[in-house]
Ligand code: FES
């Protein structure tokens with residue numbers, strides 16, 4: 080390939096082959112930082128919640144020393160699952176033979192285990208998983224040797240705190256679940272370019288952002304979206320530009336591979352979390368937040384508008400693409416990579432597809 084040959088989009092099998100998804104589950108998804116939940120779900124000692132990464136059931140718990148820990152959700156006796164959903168407990172007790180564990184993971188004991196010659200309870204402990212608190216959002220990584228989130232996503236923590244000064248006080252107020260019949264990478268690619276916005280997202284492109292100023296640039300393993308808000312007379316919801324120096328900006332930080340923080344004009348934080356089901360199904364969770372329920376009406380209205388416009392419009396796009404990827408007639412086309420970048424360029428998809436290729440090489 081010469082320097083002047085346009086780069087082509089990924090082969091269809093990346094999106095349609097169950098074997099590729101299996102490799103991603105075993106490698107990429109088990110060695111990257113994945114959103115687990117929000118710190119407000121483990122506010123008090125003993126609070127716990129379950130979550131899933133790469134097909135593994137895990138749980139997060141706050142200990143008596145106020146530490147937040149995460150473990151594989153599996154008993155070290157004969158492998159029964161330990162906890163379900165969420166709750167509060169002083170001890171983790173397995174429902175099978177009632178072995179019990181401290182919130183820190185050590186085995187406290189089990190019925191009649193003291194009768195076993197040589198039984199050493201200190202040698203039995205739940206298997207822990209790395210967890211990081213990222214501005215109140217908890218992320219886990221199944222790879223014990225993974226680099227920290229600040230190394231993966233340079234400057235994102237500081238930028239989020241600047242764009243959302245109240246971020247650590249936020250609590251989730253809406254979780255909107257959006258099933259999509261497509262491979263997770265189709266949905267993530269669609270999220271990572273605005274080449275389709277003007278034609279497909281009239282409310283977003285005309286009533287929220289000034290699409291002509293849209294750009295996306297890599298920042299470590301983050302794709303950072305930046306644009307200005309629409310002129311105030313055309314904005315689809317009210318904002319106060321004087322309230323904060325970033326009130327007139329839209330920005331998003333997509334954290335490879337399955338999470339994105341978005342800040343709408345007016346410093347309104349919301350999140351995208353892609354949950355992979357199989358090679359042709361993904362569920363997108365849209366999270367919306369406020370300080371103890373403040374501004375709940377404005378946020379709720381914005382969440383509804385977003386669900387009825389941008390999100391709905393994208394569902395049709397990504398599901399059509401998935402059907403097309405299964406067509407024998409599809410030959411991957413050249414990406415529109417404009418050296419000057421900008422809204423009508425797919426330079427960000429080129430970067431993303433490179434990460435996707437590396438994701439199944441491990
Ligand atoms: S499997 Fe948990 S106590 Fe037996």
Ligand SMILES: [Fe+2]
Pocket residue numbers: 269270275276280389393
């Ligand atoms: Fe879109």
